[in-house]
Every structure is written in C-alpha cells, then in structure tokens.
Amino acid sequence: MSIRIALLGAGIMGADHARIVSGDLPGATLQVVCDAFPERAKAVADECGAADVAADPMAVIARRDVDAVLIASPDETHAPLSIAAIAAGKPVLCEKPLAQSSADCLAVMEAEAKAGRFFVQVGFMRRFDQSYAEMKAALDGGELGQAIMMHNFHRNVEAPANFTGQMAITNSAPHEYDVARFVLGSDYRSISVFQPAGVDGSQTGAPVFMVLETNGGQLVNIEINNNAAYGYDVRSELVGKKGAISMNAPVYSRLDVALQSVERYAPDWRPRFAEAYRRQNKAFLKFVETGVPSPIASNCWDGYCAAVVAEAGVRALAEGRKVPIEMIGKPAFYR
Numbered sequence: 482m483s484i485r486i487a488l489l490g491a492g493i494m495g496a497d498h499a500r501i502v503s504g505d506l507p508g509a510t511l512q513v514v515c516d517a518f519p520e521r522a523k524a525v526a527d528e529c530g531a532a533d534v535a536a537d538p539m540a541v542i543a544r545r546d547v548d549a550v551l552i553a554s555p556d557e558t559h560a561p562l563s564i565a566a567i568a569a570g571k572p573v574l575c576e577k578p579l580a581q582s583s584a585d586c587l588a589v590m591e592a593e594a595k596a597g598r599f600f601v602q603v604g605f606m607r608r609f610d611q612s613y614a615e616m617k618a619a620l621d622g623g624e625l626g627q628a629i630m631m632h633n634f635h636r637n638v639e640a641p642a643n644f645t646g647q648m649a650i651t652n653s654a655p656h657e658y659d660v661a662r663f664v665l666g667s668d669y670r671s672i673s674v675f676q677p678a679g680v681d682g683s684q685t686g687a688p689v690f691m692v693l694e695t696n697g698g699q700l701v702n703i704e705i706n707n708n709a710a711y712g713y714d715v716r717s718e719l720v721g722k723k724g725a726i727s728m729n730a731p732v733y734s735r736l737d738v739a740l741q742s743v744e745r746y747a748p749d750w751r752p753r754f755a756e757a758y759r760r761q762n763k764a765f766l767k768f769v770e771t772g773v774p775s776p777i778a779s780n781c782w783d784g785y786c787a788a789v790v791a792e793a794g795v796r797a798l799a800e801g802r803k804v805p806i807e808m809i810g811k812p813a814f815y816r
C-alpha cells in the first residue's frame with residue numbers, strides 16, 4: 482500500500498517536497514497539503530495532484546488517512562508539530578532546524594524516547610549530497626590522513642525579508658554544523674563568531690564568519706553570507722595531513738559567447754541540492770516502510786547538537802568571545 486504523506490507548510494521548501502513526493506517517490510502519495518494560507522495550499526495541491534487541502538496541522542496529523550508527516554512550516558512550529566506526530570504514532574520528516582532552542586529539541590527527544598521507537602528524521606539533506614559523501618569516504622578510507630581543517634562557504638543571493646540578524650547562525654549555518662560534524666565524525670567543543678568591520682549585525686542577513694573547534698581539535702570555519710548577491714554558492718574543502726578534498730558543485734553547462742566563458746549559479750539551494758533532497762526523501766520513505774532509520778540521516782540527537790551549536794554561536798557573537806559548546810551526554814536511546 483502507498484504511504485500517504487501529509488505536507489505541513491506549502492512555502493518554498495514545502496512546494497519542493499510536494500514535487501518530490503508526487504513525482505519522484507514511488508510508493509508514496511501526497512495525501513494532503515496543509516498551510517495557513519489556503520490559496521497557497523491549493524496551488525501546491527493542484528500542481529502536485531494532492532487529494533486534499535487543509536489549514537489546521539494538528540487536525541491533519543490526527544487524520545486516519547495520513548500515515549506520515551512532512552514538516553516544512555516555519556521554524557518555530559517544527560518542535561510542537563513533531564511532538565504531535567510522535568503522539569499520533571506517525572513518522573516525521575522535519576525540515577531543519579528541529580527546533581529553535583536546544584530545550585525544545587530535548588522535548589522532542591523526550592517524546593520520542595518515551596514512545597520507545599524512532600519517529601523523526603531531520604531534514605539536514607546535505608548528508609545525502611554526493612560531494613559530502615565523497616569527502617567522508619576519502620576521510621574514512623584513510624586517503625587524506627588525519628583530518629585537520631574544514632573550510633565552508635555558504636552564500637545566498639539575498640536573505641528573505643523575515644530573516645533576523647541571528648538567522649545566519651540559527652537557520653543557515655546549522656547545515657554546516659551538521660554536515661561538518663557528520664563528515665568529521667566529531668562533536669564540537671567551542672565556537673567563535675566574527676563579523677566584518679562596517680557590518681550592522683542587526684541587519685537582515687548580515688554576514689558572519691565562525692570558527693569551531695571539534696573535540697578532536699580540528700578547526701572548522703564557516704562563512705555565512707546570506708546577501709552575497711551573485712548566486713547560490715556553497716563550497717567546502719576538507720584538509721587532512723596527507724591531502725585535501727574539495728567540493729565541485731555540479732555545473733551542467735558553460736556558455737561561451739561574446740569573448741566570454743560563463744558558468745551560471747542557481748538562484749537558491751534547490752537546484753544545487755535537488756538530488757540530495759530526493760535521496761533524503763527516499764530514505765525517509767524507506768524508514769516509514771521498515772521502521773528502521775537511515776544510518777546517514779540526521780535524527781533528533783543531531784538536531785539537538787546543531788541547536789546547541791547555534792545557541793553558543795549567538796552568544797559568541799553577542800559577547801565577542803569564544804564560547805564552549807556544552808551538550809548533555811548522548812541519551813542511551815540515541816546511542
């Protein structure tokens with residue numbers, strides 16, 4: 482039987498997930514599209530052939546014709562909706578971040594542990610990207626020798642209007658916290674956050690530059706520039722004692738014209754990580770079907786770790802100092 486998925490949130494990412502579920506996920510059906518704006522839900526449902534639309538996410542989670550839930554609503558709704566889905570016994574693919582605070586992540590973890598099985602996959606889709614997979618394989622296979630540094634750039638064309646000054650650290654950078662932690666296989670012990678001179682930190686999408694130390698003493702630097710203007714550009718290089726491996730973002734063509742050679746950037750992250758989203762959603766479907774979580778995918782513990790780093794990062798910037806990253810011990814349930 483096809484797995485009936487409810488999509489909560491029909492914004493930019495919700496619409497993208499709806500297209501993947503309806504067009505690229507054999508074995509899944511887009512059952513209902515739920516959004517606070519009915520016209521937005523209807524537009525996505527019509528485009529993707531969903532059976533129904535709705536406006537109340539809690540009622541949708543409880544529906545008998547819904548087997549699993551995909552949360553792509555605003556960040557502050559992620560934790561309560563995940564908890565409601567767990568209570569209803571429905572697996573969840575929750576867009577990142579899992580919650581806006583580590584305390585809220587802990588509440589989701591508690592609900593999951595109490596339910597006694599895994600329910601939540603967190604949408605850190607970069608773990609499914611081929612470039613990071615090859616970086617991890619090069620490290621794990623020993624080709625690079627011991628990892629010592631990882632450089633990461635994250636540039637968007639323009640920050641959305643609702644982006645606060647902190648969201649570079651709490652909304653964009655969590656992708657980097659999670660994927661670097663995944664590739665390196667190490668948690669972090671400290672974070673320092675800097676802003677270039679002349680930047681108004683309260684401005685929408687103000688750039689930040691972070692340096693994190695892992696527990697193994699490796700250095701991870703992250704530039705987040707949400708207003709880079711020229712295109713969506715994510716880069717990464719992992720440096721080991723014996724070599725280095727860099728991401729080659731896929732570019733499918735080069736235009737040679739008028740004495741120039743031009744490679745184009747995508748306007749946002751969806752084309753760059755399209756395959757990663759597809760692989761992630763396929764892994765989620767398999768999890769729903771088998772009850773066994775993907776070994777690659779992020780779970781609530783990973784969501785918690787990213788939230789702790791984000792909190793420390795916000796403090797590091799505000800206080801202008803290196804802040805220790807202090808996490809609870811990993812609960813037995815997630816070991």
Ligand code: ISE
Pocket residue numbers: 637652653656707750
């Ligand atoms: C957005 O929420 C994403 O998840 C994108 O991947 C990222 O590039 C962007 O900065 C975030 O705001």
